[in-house]
Amino acid sequence: KRCHKQVWAKHIFIFFTLFQKPIGILTTSAGKLVELRETTTLNSDSFSNQYFVDSLSHSDAERIPERVVHAKGIGAHGYFEVTHDVSKYTKADVFNGVGKKTPVFGRFSVAAQNLGGTDLVREQKGLAIKFYTREGNLDFLCIHIPVFFFKDPLEFGPFIRSAKRNPRTTLFDTTMRWDFVTKRPDNLHGQLWIVSDFGFPNGYRKMNQFPIHTYEINNKHGEKFYVRFNFISNQGIEFLSDEIAREIGDIDYFNRDLYNAIENGDYPSWNLEMDLMTMDGIKKLDYDPFDVTRLWKKGTYKTVQIGRVTFNRNSDNQFRDQELSAFNPGHLVPGIPGPMDNLFRGRRFAYRDTHTHRLGVNHNRVEINKPLYWKVYDRDGVPPVRENMKDAPNYYPNSFNGPVPYVDPSRPKERLVIYESNAVDLDPAAEFYNDFLQTEDQRERLVNTTVRSILPIPPELQRRVIRLYTLTDEDLGTRVAEGLKRALRMPPPPPPRVIRLNPRKTNDHHQRHYYST
Ligand code: HEM
Secondary structure, eight states, rough: HHHHHHHGGGHHHHHHHHHHSSSOOOOOOTTBBGGGGGOOOOTTGGGGGGGHHHHHHHHHTTOOOOOOOOOSEEEEEEEEEEOOOOOOTTTOOOSSSSOOOEEEEEEEEEOOOTTOOOOOOOSSSEEEEEHHHHHTTEEEEESSSOOOSSSGGGGHHHHHHHHHHHHOOBOOHHHHHHHHHHHGGGHHHHHHHHHHHGSSSGGGGGBBOOOOOOOOEOOOTTOOOEHHHHHHHOOOOOOOOOHHHHHHOOOOOOHHHHHHHHHOOOOOOOEEEEEEEHHHHHHTOOOTTTTTTTTOOSOOOOOEEEEEEEEEEEOOOIIIIIIIIOOOOOOOTTTOOOOSSHHHHHHHHHHHHHHHHHTTTGGGSSSOOOOOOOOOOOOOSSSSTTTTTTSEEEEEEEESOOOOOOOOOOOOOOOOOOOOSSSOOOOHHHIIIIIOOOHHHHHHHHHHHHHHHHTSSSSHHHHHHHHHHHHHHHHHHHHHHHHHHHHHSSOOOOOOOOOOOSSSOOHHHHHHHHHHH
């Protein structure tokens, strides 16, 4: 196994060795050269010192809102290379022409933690990838489990709040989470993935990633296909247990691992493939292939290889690239009209909306989000506006040669309309427990993780969880109930050991504040 050098610790020295002397004379933000005595305010009139006013007020304003989910992450640059000819399925330029390379930017993230939180939590990890294609940006937002929690976009706010901090205690509170899961049991399948071995990958390099939704794609003849994309890790996949994570104890374990790997030249890569169905195939199914809370059934699709994404360059400024990046699953290209399910339609709105809140209305003009080519009628707003389309006509349609739309003769004439059931189907969760998990050890660990998670919640809610697990699968419910009984009989853990200083008596005023007497 390759062991990476801890290069993260060296970065600041590398900068020092690259430049033999300071990289220039310091200035204010308006470019005035700063004189040495302006670098302190002591013994001087601070408000006559523009450098002081400038730098203090800039520090005051240097935070922007963190992402409402997936707030903590790390970004890296790379490229996508087509390895297989898929032109008979999609005319998307980015996926056509074996050997064609397209630059990408990727952002790896933890889901419910705040900025500065820990990587070492059992929850879905994200990977968002922006392909800078010749036909516009193509964004895939993925998580490391292949099913999502719910189908109704209205569940997003409650789902997220129940997984994040309690408004009074500031603490992550599993009572809220299990309360919500039992009130909305469509969440159970995803939740079982999270409490299983698959819920806790060993770092960002060692996980697969899934955009989940069923995408419509079409070729240049207008023929349509239905696909689920998969990003399969070439590093293999590995998982952590809660105990091992506690031993590791490094809140930046995932970021550190990814950064070191790329810096050491061990570039992580993922093969992009798609599970594919035809329209005829879809008509014969006995399940809903557009339901994001379930997997496609074995034998109902084939898998087609497309290419490989490789990340080969760490960002040299994470705020500029990663914090300002705005991924939107609605950023699609010709040949990939995309998913039609209700959740996806909700997401088309949600991401645009949240980016306007977080980054401003011109977020797609920020360098990291800028497509290779753009001509728009949108104008003005909070900067950056770039050249703001200069003096081109600013309304459409117009008679004065402003940008015009193109005509795509191969665009399919009609799109599917999907009607989704709101009945709760526990079968996918039962299949996960009985078939997808292959060994008794795996099932045992799922049970134990559930028990640990429900141990602190009120008895009435524990009973509700066990009822839902039992409805899903009798054996699963019984094992959780028995595990919980055993856990409740165990003595509570001893309080943590602390350092208490009891030295000889002292009359020193300051020492008395610190030493118990
Ligand atoms: C109704 C459903 C959903 C809504 C409303 C929603 C909303 C959001 C919002 C508001 C953000 C923060 C974006 C930002 O501030 O830049 C976000 C991030 C993210 N979402 Fe979703 N989401 C939904 C479902 C999903 C699904 C199904 C997936 C994956 C299959 C997903 C994957 C991600 C990822 C990976 C990020 C992090 C993006 C980044 O790195 O910037 N989300 N989502």
